[in-house]
Amino acid sequence: MTATRxxxxxxxxxxxxxxxxxxxxxxxxxxxMSVVGRYHHGWADAQGREIDGWGGKLLRPTLAILSxxxxxxxxSAGVPAGVAIELVHNFSLLHDDIMDGDTERRGRATAxxxxxxxxxxxAGDALLTAAATELLAAEASGARTxxxxxxxxxxxxxxGQASDMDFEGRTDVSRDECLRMAxxxxxxxxxxxxSLGADLVDADRTLVARLxxxxxxxxxxxxxxxxxxxxxxxxxxxxxxxxxDLHSRKKSLPVVAAxxxxxxxxxRALYLRPExxxxxxxARAADLVERGGGRDWARAEADRHVAAATESLEACDIPxxxxxxxxEVAAFITGRRF
Amino acid sequence: MTATRxxxxxxxxxxxxxxxxxxxxxxxxxxxMSVVGRYHHGWADAQGREIDGWGGKLLRPTLAILSxxxxxxxxSAGVPAGVAIELVHNFSLLHDDIMDGDTERRGRATAxxxxxxxxxxxAGDALLTAAATELLAAEASGARTxxxxxxxxxxxxxxGQASDMDFEGRTDVSRDECLRMAxxxxxxxxxxxxSLGADLVDADRTLVARLxxxxxxxxxxxxxxxxxxxxxxxxxxxxxxxxxDLHSRKKSLPVVAAxxxxxxxxxRALYLRPExxxxxxxARAADLVERGGGRDWARAEADRHVAAATESLEACDIPxxxxxxxxEVAAFITGRRF
Numbered sequence: 094m095t096a097t098r099x100x101x102x103x104x105x106x107x108x109x110x111x112x113x114x115x116x117x118x119x120x121x122x123x124x125x126m127s128v129v130g131r132y133h134h135g136w137a138d139a140q141g142r143e144i145d146g147w148g149g150k151l152l153r154p155t156l157a158i159l160s161x162x163x164x165x166x167x168x169s170a171g172v173p174a175g176v177a178i179e180l181v182h183n184f185s186l187l188h189d190d191i192m193d194g195d196t197e198r199r200g201r202a203t204a205x206x207x208x209x210x211x212x213x214x215x216a217g218d219a220l221l222t223a224a225a226t227e228l229l230a231a232e233a234s235g236a237r238t239x240x241x242x243x244x245x246x247x248x249x250x251x252x253g254q255a256s257d258m259d260f261e262g263r264t265d266v267s268r269d270e271c272l273r274m275a276x277x278x279x280x281x282x283x284x285x286x287x288s289l290g291a292d293l294v295d296a297d298r299t300l301v302a303r304l305x306x307x308x309x310x311x312x313x314x315x316x317x318x319x320x321x322x323x324x325x326x327x328x329x330x331x332x333x334x335x336x337x338d339l340h341s342r343k344k345s346l347p348v349v350a351a352x353x354x355x356x357x358x359x360x361r362a363l364y365l366r367p368e369x370x371x372x373x374x375x376a377r378a379a380d381l382v383e384r385g386g387g388r389d390w391a392r393a394e395a396d397r398h399v400a401a402a403t404e405s406l407e408a409c410d411i412p413x414x415x416x417x418x419x420x421e422v423a424a425f426i427t428g429r430r431f
Numbered sequence: 432m433t434a435t436r437x438x439x440x441x442x443x444x445x446x447x448x449x450x451x452x453x454x455x456x457x458x459x460x461x462x463x464m465s466v467v468g469r470y471h472h473g474w475a476d477a478q479g480r481e482i483d484g485w486g487g488k489l490l491r492p493t494l495a496i497l498s499x500x501x502x503x504x505x506x507s508a509g510v511p512a513g514v515a516i517e518l519v520h521n522f523s524l525l526h527d528d529i530m531d532g533d534t535e536r537r538g539r540a541t542a543x544x545x546x547x548x549x550x551x552x553x554a555g556d557a558l559l560t561a562a563a564t565e566l567l568a569a570e571a572s573g574a575r576t577x578x579x580x581x582x583x584x585x586x587x588x589x590x591g592q593a594s595d596m597d598f599e600g601r602t603d604v605s606r607d608e609c610l611r612m613a614x615x616x617x618x619x620x621x622x623x624x625x626s627l628g629a630d631l632v633d634a635d636r637t638l639v640a641r642l643x644x645x646x647x648x649x650x651x652x653x654x655x656x657x658x659x660x661x662x663x664x665x666x667x668x669x670x671x672x673x674x675x676d677l678h679s680r681k682k683s684l685p686v687v688a689a690x691x692x693x694x695x696x697x698x699r700a701l702y703l704r705p706e707x708x709x710x711x712x713x714a715r716a717a718d719l720v721e722r723g724g725g726r727d728w729a730r731a732e733a734d735r736h737v738a739a740a741t742e743s744l745e746a747c748d749i750p751x752x753x754x755x756x757x758x759e760v761a762a763f764i765t766g767r768r769f
Binding site: 123125126184188192210211214217219225229244247251252254255256259 | 530531549561578585592593594
C-alpha cells in the first residue's frame, strides 16, 4: 500500500494515538526480540539505536480506532485493537519475508537478512503472541470476542499464504481459488481492522458484521487495483518496473482470469514455462492477459468492491464524521474515490 | 522426555480424552496446514495418509486435565486447555526444529525437511493461532484469563529460546542467566499445563498459583536431570551417545555452573574453543565439569526442585486422587520418585 498521497487527518491522529502504545507493547518483549521488533517497525537500526525513521502509516490501527468510534466509544477505547492488529500485521510481514525470500521491505533490509532466519521466525512468534496478550488485557467487555475474531482473521491470512505458496507450483489455479486466496490474504485482516474496535467495545453484532464487510470489500478492491498496477501501472508512480508482476510470474487475479479464459493456449505456454520472460515477452503477456479479459474483469471487480464497500458502510448507523473518515482512509488505501 | 517407562494410568486416560479433540482442532486448519500438522503430530505420513503411529504421550494435556480436576471440575472441562497447550507445544517444536536445524524428532524426519522451511513456519503459526482460538471458544468462565496465561507462558518460552540461541555465541553466560533460560524454556509451559485447566474453570487464584509453582518446579527438576543425563547418562538408557551434550558443546546447567566456578581455565579453554572435541576430550570435559562442582550442584538442584514441587502440591487443597495422579505424572516426566 503505497504512500505517495497526502495522509488523511484520520491517519495522522491514528498514528498519534496508537504509536506510543505499540512501542510500549514491542518494548515489553524480551530484549532480543524487542531489538528485532523495533528494527522491523522502523524505529531502530539493527543495533537497537533509535532512528528518526517513519514508523509507518498504521492504516489498520487507524481503521480499528474508527471502528471503536463507529460503536460510539472514545477513540482511545480502540487503541488495544489497533495495537493488536498492527502486531499481527507485522508478525505476518516478518514471516512472509522469510518464506518469500524477500530481502527488502520499505526500502530497508528485511529482518531475516540482518538477524538471521531463526531470530526473525522467533520475533514473528513474539509479535503474534503479544497481539493476543495486548487485546486480552484491554479493559473492555468484548476482549474475549475480539481476540477470537483476531485469531480467526489470522488463521485466514495463514490459509491465504498457504494457498499463495501452493499456486506457485501449480498450473491449474482456478479463478475462484485465486479470489479466495486474495480475500484470505488481504481481505481478512482489513475486515478485522474495520470491525475489531467495535468488537472490543462489545458493539451490536450487526454493526460488527457490516464493518467487517466494508473492510473485506476495501481489501479486495485494493487487491484488484494493486494487481492491475502490477501489470499496467506507470513505473514512475508505482515505483516498480513495468509489468513487474509478470516478470515474477505472479498468479495475480487478472492473470488467473485470463489463464482460465477460452483460447488461453499462447498465454499458458508463455506464462507457465520455467524460463524467464524477456521484456518483449512480458509486453506480449500483458497483451494476452488483456485479450483474455483479465484487465476488464479486474477493473469491473475493483469497481464492484468499491461500490459494495460503500454500501456496507451506508448500512451502518454510525456518526457521519466516522463514516467520512472511513471513506477517506479507504480512498487512501485503494487510490480510488469512494 | 523419554518414553521407556510404563505409562501411568492418568496418561492413558489423558490421551483418550484429549487426542480426539486435538485431531479435530488440527483438522480444522486449512488443508495444506492440516497435512503438516497431522504429520508432525505423528498421525499421518507426508502425503497425509493416516498411519498407525503413536500420537505422543500428551503429558501436558494430561496435566491440564488434572488441573481442571484439582479445581473440582469434570476431566472433560479441562480438554480445551489440554488441546491448547499441546498445540502451543507443537508450534514451538515445529519452529525450534527449523531454528536449530534439527533433522529428526521422535525417530522421524522433521517437518521442515519434508515440507520445506516456509510451510513448516506457517504450520507453526497456524498451531499457535489455533491454540488461542480453541481456548477462547471453550464454554468456561475463565477462558479469557486462561488464554492470557497461555500467551504469557508462550512469551516466556520464546524468551527462553532467544536466550538459548544467544548463549551459543557467548562465552560469558552466568549461572543465573542459564537458570532463567531453563525456567523459561522448560518451566513456563509445564507451569501453565499444571494450572491451565484450573484457570479455565475460574478456580481460586491461590490454587492456580500453587499448581503453576508445582509445574515450574517439575520442569526445572526435569531440566537438571536431563542435563545430568546428557553428560553422564548411560547411552543404553538415554538413547544418546555418551557425553552427547558435551560433544555438541551445549551450555547446559552443570556446564555453565562449572564454567563460572574458580579454576575453570582448563574447562573454558577446552569447551569454548571452536574446534570439535575428541572422545577423550569429552571425557576430560565431563571430569572437569564434575571437579568444578557442576554435577553436585545439578544433583542438589534437581532434588531441591523435586522437594519444592511436592511442597507446592501439598499446599493445594485438592482431592487425594488428583494429587496422586499429579505426582505419578511428575515421576514419569523426571524419572524420580516424588
